[in-house]
Amino acid sequence: MRETTQPFLAGAANCLIVDDEPGVRRALTRILQTQGFHCFEAGTGLEALRLLERIDEPSLIISDLRMPELDGLGLLEVLRRDYPDASVIMLSGISETTTAVDCLHLGAADFLVKPISMSELRARVARVLEKRALVLQNRDYQEHLEQRVREQAQRIQDLFLQGVQMLARALEAKDAYTRGHSIRVSHYAVATAERLGFSGTALEGIRLGAELHDIGKIGTRESVLHKPTALTEDEYRQIREHPVLGEQMLSPLAPDSPDVLRIVRSHHERLDGRGFPDGLHGAAIPLEARIVAVGDAFDAMTSQRPYRNSRSPDGAITELRRVAGTQLDPDAVEAFVAAFPQPGALPFSA
Numbered sequence: 182m183r184e185t186t187q188p189f190l191a192g193a194a195n196c197l198i199v200d201d202e203p204g205v206r207r208a209l210t211r212i213l214q215t216q217g218f219h220c221f222e223a224g225t226g227l228e229a230l231r232l233l234e235r236i237d238e239p240s241l242i243i244s245d246l247r248m249p250e251l252d253g254l255g256l257l258e259v260l261r262r263d264y265p266d267a268s269v270i271m272l273s274g275i276s277e278t279t280t281a282v283d284c285l286h287l288g289a290a291d292f293l294v295k296p297i298s299m300s301e302l303r304a305r306v307a308r309v310l311e312k313r314a315l316v317l318q319n320r321d322y323q324e325h326l327e328q329r330v331r332e333q334a335q336r337i338q339d340l341f342l343q344g345v346q347m348l349a350r351a352l353e354a355k356d357a358y359t360r361g362h363s364i365r366v367s368h369y370a371v372a373t374a375e376r377l378g379f380s381g382t383a384l385e386g387i388r389l390g391a392e393l394h395d396i397g398k399i400g401t402r403e404s405v406l407h408k409p410t411a412l413t414e415d416e417y418r419q420i421r422e423h424p425v426l427g428e429q430m431l432s433p434l435a436p437d438s439p440d441v442l443r444i445v446r447s448h449h450e451r452l453d454g455r456g457f458p459d460g461l462h463g464a465a466i467p468l469e470a471r472i473v474a475v476g477d478a479f480d481a482m483t484s485q486r487p488y489r490n491s492r493s494p495d496g497a498i499t500e501l502r503r504v505a506g507t508q509l510d511p512d513a514v515e516a517f518v519a520a521f522p523q524p525g526a527l528p529f530s531a
Contacts (some may be wrong), residue, residue, distance in 0.1 A: 193238035194310075196220045199229040199256065200272065201248045205295070209243060212299055216306065226251025230259060230352070238264050240310065246273040254287065261288035266317065268309040272297070299330040338437075345393055345431065362480055367391040369476030369517065376516035378471065383440065390444030391473045397427025421457045424449055448457065448474050451508045471510035475501060475517045478509060 196218040203224070210220045221236060223229035229242075242260060244255035246444045253271055260269055268290040273280060276415050281292040290309035293302070344404045368392035374384055401419050412420065428446040446468035450456035452463050482497040492500070498518060505511040 188292075194218055194241065195237055196241040196243070197223065197229060197232065197236075197239045199223045199226065199242065199244040199248070199253075201225060201245065205245070205272075209297075209302070212302055213241075213243075213306070216303065225249055226253065226256035226259075229256060233264065239267055240313065241306065242267050242269045244269065244271055246271055246284075254283065255288055257284065257287045266313070268313045270305060270309060271455075334489065337347075342389070345389075345396065348399060348430070349393055362484065363395060365391045365480045366394060366476045369479060369521075370473045372520035373472050373475060373513060373517045374469075376520050377468075377512065380458055386438060386440035387444070387469050387472060389438070390441040390469060391476065393427070393431065393441065394445055394448045394473055394477060395427070396421065396424030396430060397425065399430070400426045425458050440467075442471050444469050444473050446470075448477055450474070452510060453507045456508075468510075468513075472513045475513045477508055478504075480519065 194217070198206050198213070198220060199222075200209070201224050206222045206224075213220055221232055221239070223232050225248050226244070229244070230251070233239075242264075244253045244256055248256075253273075257269060258436050262268060262489045266518050269288065270293060271281075271284040271289045272293050272295055274295045280410050284292050290312065293479050352494060367388050371384060371388045378388060382438045401423055406459065408416065414418065424446050428442050431442060431445060445469070446458065447461065447467050450459065450461045450466040450470060452466070452471075454462040456466075475512060479494075479497050479501060482492045482500060483494055485491045491512075501509060501514045501517070505514040
C-alpha cells in the first residue's frame, strides 16, 4: 500500500483504488487526480479495509475483482454494510455477464472491464457520483422535511395551547366566583392521576383537559352563571349543554388530543348513569374524566358560590367519600385523598 504524494486539495473528495497490480493503481490515480480526487491505494481487500479505518469515508471506491486474501466480491459486501454512502465501481479483466450482475446485485454502482479508456472511466465516475449526490440530497431533504414537520406540529400545538388558555381566562373573567377554578381542578387532577399511574403525555392530557373542562361555559349567559337562586328548567338546560359545547369548540383545535376532548365532554357523567350529557355508566365513562370529576367536585364544594356557602376541605372529602360509587369513581376519590393527606392544608382550598 502507498498513499500518493499528490497534496490534499481543499474540498476534494477521497477516492480509494484497490487493485493487486501497482501499474493499474498508478494509472487510475493519475486519471482521478485530474478530476480533483484525493487518492489512496491498496493492493488487497484486507489492506483496503485497514486503510479505511484511518481515513475519512471516500466518496468513490474502485476495486478489482480478483485479488488475494479478500477478493472484490467479499470486499464489496463489507463496503455495502460498513460504508453505505461510498459509490463502488468494480473492475475485471474478463467480461463476465453473470459476474457483473452479481456485483450490481451486491450494491456496486457500476462494472468496468479492463483495459479501461480514460474517457470511459471519467464518464462512468461522473455518472455514479451524480447518482450518489442525488441519493444524499434526497436523504438530507427527507431528514430536514421530517424536522420541519415536527417543528410545524409543535408550533400548531403551541398556538392551540395559547388559544385555549386565552379562552379559559376569558371564561374566568366572566365569573368572579369561579376565578382560578380551572387551575385548581387541573392541579388536583394531575396529583390524583399520578397516584393512579399516569405519566408523560397521558398526564399532560389530563392537566390540559382539567384546565379546559368548563370551557363550554363561554356560551352560558352571565346572568345564569351568577344567579344566586335556583335555576329554571331552561337555565339548567343551558348549564347542561356546556360539556358538548366545549367539545365542539375544542375539536377543530385539538384533533390530536382525544383525551382532552373526553374530559371536556364527560366530566359531569356519574357512575350511576344519572350524569350528562350522555348518561354513561361506570367504566363507560373515560377514566380521565372520572379523575377530573373528583377535583371538580372538591373545588366546587370548597369555593364560595352565589347560590351556597363553601364547605371546609374536611367536610368536602367526607362528601366525596359518601358519593363514591354512585356519582364519583371510588378509586379516583381515594387517590385524591392519598395525594392530599392533610385536607386542611390543601393548596388553593378555602
